Amino acid sequence: MVCMPEQTRPAAPRSFATAQVQAGFDSGIAENTAIPSIHQSNGFEFRSLAEARDLFALRKDGNIYSRAANPTVLVFERRVAELEGGIAAAGVASGQAAVAVALLALAKQGEHIVAARQLYGGTVDLLQDTFADWGIEVTFVDQDDLAAWRAAVRPTTRALFAESISNPIAQVLDLGAVAAVAKEAGVPLVIDNTVATPYLQRAKDFGADIVVHSATKFLGGHGTSLGGVVVDLGTFDFTAEPERWPQLTQTYPRVPDGSLVERFGETGSPYIALVKTKYVHDLGPSLSAFNAFQLLQGLETLDLRMERHTASALTVARFLETHPAVSRVHHPGLESSPWHAQAQTYLPDGVSSVFAFDLPATGDAEADFRLVEAFISRLQVIRLVANIGDARSLVAHPSSMTHSHMSPTQLAEAHIGPTTVRLSIGLEDARDIVDDLARALDQVPAAQRRGELAESVAR
Ligand SMILES: Cc1ncc(COP(=O)(O)O)c(C=O)c1O
Known part of the structure; x- marks a missing residue:
């Protein structure tokens, strides 16, 4: 028929x-x-x-x-x-x-x-x-x-x-x-x-x-x-x-x-x-x-929501970029992003509220997984859900969740590492989201933080 x-x-x-x-x-x-x-x-x-x-x-x-x-x-x-x-x-x-x-x-x-x-x-x-x-x-x-x-x-x-x-x-x-x-x-x-x-x-x-x-x-x-x-x-x-x-x-x-x-x-x-x-x-x-x-x-509320989503995401990305327990933030609204110029051309009204950041990787797959697991388990506002674009802020670990079927080469080509964490920033108060991340990042061992790593290398 x-x-x-x-x-x-x-x-x-x-x-x-x-x-x-x-x-x-x-x-x-x-x-x-x-x-x-x-x-x-x-x-x-x-x-x-x-x-x-x-x-x-x-x-x-x-x-x-x-x-x-x-x-x-x-x-x-x-x-x-x-x-x-x-x-x-x-x-x-x-x-x-x-x-x-x-x-x-x-x-x-x-x-x-x-x-x-x-x-x-x-x-x-x-x-x-x-x-x-x-x-x-x-x-x-x-x-x-x-x-x-x-x-x-x-x-x-x-x-x-x-x-x-x-x-x-x-x-x-x-x-x-x-x-x-x-x-x-x-x-x-x-x-x-x-x-x-x-x-x-x-x-x-x-x-x-x-x-x-x-x-x-x-x-x-x-x-x-x-x-x-x-x-x-x-x-x-x-x-x-x-x-x-x-x-x-x-x-x-x-x-x-x-x-x-x-x-x-x-x-x-x-x-x-x-x-x-x-x-x-x-x-x-x-x-x-x-x-x-x-x-x-x-x-009916798409424009209003996208304004909040994208503004909060940029606030969160800027916070993460300065945090010593974060090794890299993949957000094209940041000047440090290789896609920043393209974002200016293609996304003048706001950049993505779905983005990722990397916790410091050790090279030991099991230790890296445990680090991400401990970080995610401490989050209270941001929820562990395999979805994006929700009113709620959501977190995911692409290499063990949404992108887990991809080969190591494919993951590397897509810039997804073992400690890459995906965020979808929701409509909550951005201050609560930042506080939640700050609390969870506190558990990253001091030896793995950016400043400390650089110092230990120098020593
Ligand atoms: C960019 C993109 N395209 C397509 C899909 C698939 O959509 P759905 O889960 O509605 O089947 C997803 C799901 O996460 C997605 O992120």
Whole structure:
């Protein structure tokens, strides 16, 4: 069964704060609710069999079955699409699903993707294991090495993929430069904008073609609901080299009336139609109406939350940078960061609130683990949770948690050491977060502190 996507073009331009509260919802529905309702219905009743036939054939927009389209999810899709400056979006069950379906709609067996090395661990698992099982090859490159991006491109390459701010080290991608490589290669640049959010960065402004999010994180913002979203920014012309994209430009076998480009090229997004009617429909990672509702609640305060998140994170990063028990802070808002200049260009409204720092490593893996364990066990405000973008401040140990499937080489390439600690700074009072870290850092043995180490070396 083919489910019909409903699509939209964004309304007239409005400011970010207005769009995050209003976009995608027209209150003029029969029930007259002021906020979007939770349409908790698996299916939708057709007025006639003729109407059902038109909907299934994608000749008409409308609701069929909630696996691929649901009215509450549609509001969420329209809202995120507008915030990102895109033309259409597909809401899905998780960020992981968003990355998967976004790329599956571009690359099939025998084709190839170039991806940054500096990615969330789950994405690395997906690309190097599951995509390999399916015959889609992925070359990983250092995201700062433009020559490596260029050299990795092959005739079979169908997408370039990176995070605008990488998890956990908060490397800021030189998005404009990577977008230029994608343009040269004639393939779309797909950006995971989870950590930045459209409030800190509109990837479209720097040349991205498709954006994905784990909406689980800052878009929802309260740690209650998994979700993901794929946004077509409307910048990539799939008809320029139609033979590369037969899934969009040739007859779509699921409907009788030609290709998806012919059906949606003028009025919506052929790409999002493919994501929904093939990949979400076939694999089933649907966003529930209830989760879409929760994510919409979160979106309404995105700008306010991001301002607090990023301001507090910079305060915390500055504190950590001066602390003798911290050997390095990876925060691009700090002048010491190699990505500071890039942050000025790409993130003028605030830098990442997800970042990492290193406790002093000894070279003894077990001792290093115990040091991090003791530090984390002392935290009282910051919670040990495998998540980011929550209202609560969260801590994680990437090498034993989120990135534990990566090899030692991959970890080193992603700058993740045995004592690297990831923080996601929440909405609490920044003073409480700093005090919490200060208390926990007190337990780092004096001999391992920066000043003492330097003195013992000098002696
Ligand atoms: C940058 C990034 N992308 C994607 C994901 C996957 O999202 P989800 O957990 O919603 O599947 C995560 C999860 O941490 C992430 O940090």
